[in-house]
Amino acid sequence: MVNAIHIISAALGAAFLLGVLKEEQRRTAYAITLAAFAFMTAVSAGWLWAFVMEGAAPVEILTAGGTPPFVINLRMALPEAALTLLANLTGLLSAIYLKEALFAHGRRAMAVLLIAVMALSGIILTRDIFNLFVFFELTAIATGGLILLSENDCSLSAGFKYLIVSQMISVFLLIGIIFAYHATGTLNIDGLATAAHDLLQGNNQAALGLKLAFFLMFIAVVAELKPFPANGWALDIYESAHPAFSAIFSAATASAFLYATDKLLFIGGPDWYPIATGIGIVTFVVSNLLALPQTNDRRQLGYSSIAQTGLVLLVLGQRDILGEATAFIAFGLLLSHAVAKAGLYWLSGLVAERELTAWAALRERPLLVFAFVTFIAMLSGLPPFPGFYAKWELVHLLAGADRLVLIALILLGALVEAGYLFRWFGYIIKREAPAEAAACTTHKLTAVVVAAAAGWALGFLWGDLAGTSFGRGNLLLALPLLFALGFVLFDWLPAWVKNTVAIAGMLAFFGLTYTEYDPLRLIFAIIILIGGPIILLASYHAHGRRIGFYPAAMLMYAGLAMLIRATDSFGFFAAWELLTVGSYFLILRGKNSEPHALSYIVFSLGGAFLILTGFALAAANVVSPAPTFALASLSQLEQPAAPWIFVLLAIGFMTKTAAIGLHIWLPGAHGEAETDVSPMVSGILLKAGLYGLFVLLMTMGKQQLYGIELTHALLWIGALSALLGNLMAIFEEDAKRLLAYSSIGQMGYAVFGLALMNHLGWLMALMFVINHYIYKSMLFLSAGGVAKRTGTRDMYKMGGLITLMPLSFIATLIGIIAVSGVPPLSGFGGRWIFYNAILTTDTRLPLIIIFLAGPIAFLYLFRLIHTIFLGQLKDEHRRIKEAPFWIILPQMIFVALLMVFAVVPGLALRHVDHYLNQFFPEGGLNWTSGTITSNYGYWDPIAIMIIGGVIFMTLFMWLLFVNRKAQKVKQFNIVFSAERPYRPETTHFAWNFFASYRKALGFLVQPFVTRFWGAVTDTLHTGADLARRLYNGNGQTYALHMLAFVSIIYWIYFIGVGI
Amino acid sequence: MDYIAMTTGFILILIGLFGALTNRNILRMIVAFTVADTGVNLVIVGVGYMRGRTAPILDSAVAAADAVARIIDPVPQALVLTAIVIGVGVTALMLAYAYKLYEKKHTLDIAKFTELKW
Amino acid sequence: MVSRFFVLLLLTGVGAIFVSLMFGYVPDNALNLTARYYAENTVRDTGAANIVAAIVVTFRGLDTLGEVTVLFLTAAIVGLVLAGSQQGRLRREQPAPGELLVTGTRLLVPLTLLLGVYVFVNGHLTPGGGFQGGAILASAVLMLLLADPLREFSHQLISAIESISGLVFVAIGLLGMVYAGGFLDNRILPLGTLGDLISAGAIPVIYSFIGLKVGAEFSSMMVNLSETEEP
């Protein structure tokens, strides 16, 4: 192996060599620079390879032929190899990226860049505290120089602010070092640690001196991590410096300083862990909050960088409970942050304007969008990236030690961060692109692409590590996920090819796996893996390549498939996050869906975090904790933790079923989605939440919290969701939103059924799972087809389409018959089981509410037929045609399915009914050929079908007979007088159709919930906006912050701890 | 004497920090920081001092054999050498910045350079 | 003024830290572990009479390498910062420097240079060394600048001296890895007799190049600062 000191000697040699060159020989100078960086990178990479692959032992590098502590020594071990590789690689890529700037500024700038990166390696490698100081100063000065590479004039003042602060830091550091040396007689870090450990045994004068000395060193190093509030200078640097430098500053510098902090914590010992944790968590949460109202991209990234550094500091401070896993977690978070932040800063150099919305310039370049997605997914800790595995272990270990407040704060910060990152992504996809598209040269692109590739590679590596160390699966080896990711690579193919592959793939996967499901899961598997392809048939109508659709859709389906196949909590949660992200991308594709997609992802991630916490608590409380905690062992949980876990998980799952209170994202998200996406997210995705509830109730059953039966609470939530969802639907003018609100109601029924906690209730919930998939998919497709043809979704703008779009009409008609539960269609089966089921409960009030919800459903469903297909045809719609074939085809399949299912419900339900016997032996149904018997009565689907059919035909014939002489009235056969109304639609009979009901029931549909969540976001924004005035831009104030920070920590530690 | 040097050093540090935080003129801030730097150096050398011993240089007066009993701790001195040079480096850099800032706005008032904030 | 009061308050806090630091300070009666080693073994290991010099150049040579790099960096950055401001020298009439100054300079510059060289060449024996000698060299350049503010200095030459000295420093360090015990080990040359000018292995060589380098760097900073165009 090449001695690691050559990282330093090569950089210095090259830097000095540059001085010999003439100012004009820039090309040569640049070549030398790149060669030096490449060499440095190769040395680090070689060591990393040796440590990882060959299991090499850590190496001490001695200088001057002596032994430490008398000479300075460096150490090369696994962490050092990884971190120097990170630093040098970032340096190399930034040097490539900076080509123009470096040519403009000449060899001196190149030398400064080389030395800056070398100094970072020095910080990482050195084991001598004063040597650390020297490298600190080198870093600080080089930073002062590199800031000047920026084209932004303000960088000058930012650099000066940094120099002021670094002067203060070096004063504290030096004083600390000399007193530590005096107390221990050594400058060697390992020696200091040993000496400190011995000295601190006694509580004498010298120990006090050492503690103070350590305090000064520690605070100086931590100050370089930009802790809140002493970090205004760093934000200014991030905002104004050249993006390539910010990439180094964020990725490499922060990592090196974190490692230096780790070395200091090694000296100081566990006494200092709480302080590190405190600084870390405050910085993490506050910085993320402050980033919320930010509109400048680089400054926002700066806030995010600071936050991430705080998070890693927190991890270092939790070493006492994280133990062996510390490195896995800290590196997972750190590398995710570093790669993503470097990539994002490099990307920001391709965007001309500094407004976040200007990033829409990237939209035309799928490669860049993909890179961006990779980066924000890494930052948000989504699977399959290292941050995800790290977050999982972190939360689990914290939960094991009962540090729940910390978990809550971490997840709050993470949620806020995900919020503004995804908001940003929404801008890219949805905002108007500026005139000039992203300008990228090959070398700039190289840096971004390498970062994105590194992100995926790290994801694989971390999955592998998680597998070997913690017994979790490597997500990147999961077949469904690989299949979905394949679409990213082949996104250049025409849409129909991808569609075919997608359908074939899903069906094939079902074929491969269908023997593995139990009857309950089989139903979900069929809906996802067969139902999915049926909806995908509608996607054949799309032309062109439809970039981005298939990766997103397949990611969602992959997540769903993995969800129902998951047997342990990790697999379940990973799948949950995957399907959440996939569906978010899908939803975002809708024309006006930017805000709705954002609220969807925020609610979903919030819910996911609750689930994560729930699982973590469960893992800590399972009677016999296993390396992998099987979902089934949820049933072993006992008081007092069990009900809390139940609550966390239930709320988490109900964010997906859009239970009332958590529903505000649904109408927009489902309503604004594309024609073939709405059925996917409504018909299939919502079932994920129900599946979660099934799993939860199957394992945990009834739980009591403060004397409240939690399933009763669920019962109420279900009933209220049903009532209010239906009520909100009836006042809706927009056909797709109406259907969306209706989903809230339908899911309410299903939750209600589940919460009944008996055989029939569950059967009913399953009926709803199946039925809702069929009829909601069908109705959404139908409404989507109509909207496609008419160009509007407002129902009062339609009318009389029955003759022009007869197939859509039939689908809608069948659909609403099925939804409303009128015989003969399968909805009735659902109702029948439903009525049987609710009769088994003895809670009266929710029962009444859910009864009430029934007729209300009929009111809004009626409008679909009445307003869209009946009535007068609008003039502008005279020439429209039936919806495209590919949109009609799945609808017809659904019609057939409904018929079949209505006649032989036993096909699906019979096995489940038997299966449910193991949970509820009582109250099952009796399936004899043709008829189904319950305790309360019997149901003969075939007879009902026949009777229903006869009645329908009779009525239909009679209607034709009485209508044969009816006179047709032309639409304009009305005499208008007076003025043209200001809002013409108000004169339409179908507008505000249920206004009279609104008078009576309107108070129930006031958007209280929307206002509540709106108020929450507003408060966060306003608070953050006020708080960030702290950073008034004055270098002196920042210095004051630094001093205040030092004093506060001093008082907290020495007074609070009371030495 | 070590206490005298240390106390003076600490006082100089405080004076320097006070000056850097209250003077709005950039050049004065830099001057104040050099005062603080000198204070730091004084503290470091003060910490290394031992009563009744001589400088760590071996010559006719101090033979190599009894150096252990005669000389003071050489390490802080070596550290201060480095610290002084680094200090002057930072000072020069800050001065160059000060000049450039002045060139940009024709003022040396730090409170005028607050374009970046929030 | 609120702000000044606040500053005083915070500084009181910092002062409290310092006071308790002094309170925790226990004077040593004997050399501690590290210092003892240096006192006992410097001669054996390095052959230098000036223990501080031995520490600076050898034992903590990496610090010193960092230190000259700091100066190198600073000189480079000062050059970078002021690059935009050096659009040619002002050629306006300036009062000619006094005869005394010019003559004095002519006399003193060679002497100063000699003194500087003496200081760093003897660094391993007497107080002083590369940094002090370098600063003295730079003061010669300073005198020239004062005597004739419009004098053209060859940036190329300064930069070449600076860089080549730096390269030699690194190269000697690397030679230490090949021929002696490690990076910057001075025993690549014979240690000689204690007290001789040619002794202490590579220390005088390194210190000389440090002196040249430091002199060049300080000169470069000053020349750059003095050559800036007036705003």
Place this chain on the structure above:
Amino acid sequence: MSTIFIIMSLLLCGAMIVAGLMAVWPGRNLPIVILASGLVSLLASVQFLLLAAPDVAMTEAAIGSGLTTFLFFFVLNRVRKGTHHG
């Protein structure tokens, strides 16, 4: 002997603090301020001699008080001329 040293060093330190205060006291003109800070360094270098640190004393004298002061004056010169012109 050592009493004389202590008295000298006390005097030096007093002088240093006075010079230091002069260097940061608001209102004094810049050349004085710069010279005062150079004086602090110079006095410190004498103090270093007393503290048996000749190497440090030389360095502080040459670099801390000498070169730094000149660097300050170079910049001050530019800035002041600028003020007169502008």
